[in-house]
Structures are given as C-alpha cells and as structure tokens.
Amino acid sequence: MTATSATEPITTGFPDLTNDAVAPRPHRALTVNAYGMTDKGRVRDANEDQFLSAELTKGMRIWQTSLTEPKRQLGIERGHLFLVADGMGGHSAGEEASALAVAAVEQFTLNTFKWFFDADEPAAQRVLAQFVMALRHADARILKESTEHPELSGMGTTLTMAFQLDAQLCVVHVGDSRAYIYGDDKLYQLTHDDTVIAEMVRQGALKPEQVAGHRLRHVITNVVGGDEAVVHVEAHALEVHAGDRLLLCSDGLTEMVSDTAIAAVLAAETDSQAACTKLVAQANAAGGRDNITVLIVRFDDADADADGD
Numbered sequence: 001m002t003a004t005s006a007t008e009p010i011t012t013g014f015p016d017l018t019n020d021a022v023a024p025r026p027h028r029a030l031t032v033n034a035y036g037m038t039d040k041g042r043v044r045d046a047n048e049d050q051f052l053s054a055e056l057t058k059g060m061r062i063w064q065t066s067l068t069e070p071k072r073q074l075g076i077e078r079g080h081l082f083l084v085a086d087g088m089g090g091h092s093a094g095e096e097a098s099a100l101a102v103a104a105v106e107q108f109t110l111n112t113f114k115w116f117f118d119a120d121e122p123a124a125q126r127v128l129a130q131f132v133m134a135l136r137h138a139d140a141r142i143l144k145e146s147t148e149h150p151e152l153s154g155m156g157t158t159l160t161m162a163f164q165l166d167a168q169l170c171v172v173h174v175g176d177s178r179a180y181i182y183g184d185d186k187l188y189q190l191t192h193d194d195t196v197i198a199e200m201v202r203q204g205a206l207k208p209e210q211v212a213g214h215r216l217r218h219v220i221t222n223v224v225g226g227d228e229a230v231v232h233v234e235a236h237a238l239e240v241h242a243g244d245r246l247l248l249c250s251d252g253l254t255e256m257v258s259d260t261a262i263a264a265v266l267a268a269e270t271d272s273q274a275a276c277t278k279l280v281a282q283a284n285a286a287g288g289r290d291n292i293t294v295l296i297v298r299f300d301d302a303d304a305d306a307d308g309d
Contacts (some may be wrong), residue, residue, distance in 0.1 A: 029302035035272035036295035042288030048087035048094035089155030104138035124237035142225030156225035187263040194222035242301035252290035256283040
C-alpha cells in the first residue's frame with residue numbers, strides 16, 4: 001500500500017497541513033455536532049453504502065474504591081471518527097465489502113489506533129500514518145473474505161474517513177466518495193476522485209464540462225479490496241475552525257447534486273440533520289440513480305458555548 005500526501009485541496013484556499021510550509025493558526029476548543037443518513041435511492045434494489053459517526057474517549061472502569069463515585073468515568077478529551085463507504089460488486093458483494101471495511105476500521109480504532117497525544121502537526125502526520133494502516137487492514141480483510149467465498153470475488157469499496165481532535169482534522173481517502181469542507185461561505189473539495197474520468201481531466205485529456213454523461217465516468221481506478229492487494233491512499237491534515245463544516249458523501253449525492261447546489265444547502269441550513277435531509281431529498285428528486293449517503297459535521301466554538309451558560 002502506498003500513501004500519497006496531497007499538499008493542497010482540489011479547490012485551493014483551505015489550509016492543508018500535509019504541506020509543512022503551512023503554519024497552524026491559533027484556534028479555540030471546538031464542539032462537534034454530526035448527523036449522517038443513507039438512502040438506497042430510486043433505482044437500486046439494495047443499499048451498498050455504509051457510514052459511521054463515533055466518539056473516542058479515555059475511559060476508566062473502577063473495580064473497587066472507598067470513595068462514593070461512579071464506577072465508570074470518562075476523560076475530558078474527545079476525538080471523533082467519521083466514515084463513508086460505497087461498496088461495489090455483484091449480488092450482495094458490495095454491501096458485504098463496505099460493511100467489512102467499516103468493521104475493520106472500528107476494530108483498528110479500538111485496538112490499535114494511538115490517539116492520546118497533543119493535536120499538533122507532527123502528531124497529525126502520525127494519525128495519517130496509522131489510518132493508512134487501518135485501510136491496509138480493511139483491504140486485507142476484504143481480500144481474505146473474497147478468497148474464501150468465490151461468489152464475492154472482486155468485491156471492493158470506496159472509503160473516505162476523517163478523524164478530528166481539537167482543531168486538527170485528518171482525512172484519508174480511496175475511491176470516488178468525497179470529503180468537502182464548507183467554510184467562509186465556500187465549498188472546498190478535499191479529495192480527488194479515483195476514476196478514469198477524473199484522471200483524464202487532471203491530465204487535460206478531457207474538459208470538466210465533458211464529464212457529465214461520459215460512458216466511463218463510473219469506472220473507479222482505486223478501491224479497498226477489489227482484484228489487487230494494493231490500494232493507494234490519499235491523505236490530508238488540516239485545521240478546522242468554529243463555523244466550518246465537514247461533508248462526507250458517496251457519489252450518489254455528487255452525481256445528482258452539483259457542488260453549487262450543495263453549497264447553497266449548507267449556506268441555508270446550519271443544522272446538520274436538516275442539511276442532510278435536504279441533500280438526500282434533492283438527490284432523489286434529481287433521479288436518485290444510486291445509493292445516497294451524506295454525513296455532515298459542524299464545528300462550533302466550545303468556549304463561546306461555555307460563556308453562554
């Protein structure tokens with residue numbers, strides 16, 4: 001597995017700390033409000049998308065004590081993990097692949113991932129390296145399952161994942177699901193699509209306006225699982241600030257709803273659940289040709305919330 005560290009988002013303007021020349025800006029503590037939903041759309045018989053939204057904490061389970069206190073206590077520090085996976089393969093293989101990938105990431109996060117350190121930039125690089133390992137575990141688990149069950153041969157999944165600790169956001173990505181940041185009234189696409197068409201656009205062989213309706217637009221060049229035991233991981237580390245929002249989504253949204261329309265919904269709906277509901281409804285109204293998964297995370301100023309209490 002090879003990790004590629006992109007030094008700038010597709011739409012420039014949002015600081016990406018995988019570029020060592022970018023200095024972190026001062027920040028305040030953030031609270032997190034997240035909501036995700038998935039819908040099979042109007043055409044597909046089943047839903048092969050999966051998503052995950054989770055909180056990581058330090059915990060203590062007290063066996064015995066002379067004090068009168070709760071037997072289970074949690075630390076103040078909170079990390080958050082967000083993930084969207086879009087499976088592919090015949091019959092139920094796509095659903096199986098995306099579910100295996102989520103389960104593999106969960107187990108890696110619980111048993112291997114070391115996140116108890118300061119959220120500085122060198123630490124962010126260590127987080128990215130660990131999550132590249134997580135995707136390696138997911139890739140191996142899917143390949144093992146497809147080897148043991150020939151009817152699942154070739155199954156794979158996209159996987160776009162983000163981990164937040166304080167103001168630090170780490171994103172790893174494989175496939176054509178996407179991660180966006182909405183901040184300062186602008187929508188920034190953080191991830192590159194791993195598709196034949198996207199590569200043609202990057203090389204100048206195809207113009208962006210020629211992508212819609214192209215017969216090769218759904219051909220993915222890089223997945224977790226699939227037919228090869230090699231996956232190329234795109235990785236970013238960046239800062240988020242109060243008012244920013246993270247959007248993770250499958251291509252069931254982006255094929256149906258333009259970036260301009262997505263930005264308009266995020267501008268109008270500051271509540272994560274309301275924005276998710278509206279985006280899924282718009283994708284279905286436009287045809288709903290694929291499964292639709294949307295996960296939105298809003299970052300707020302924790303200090304401001306405390307001041308208002």
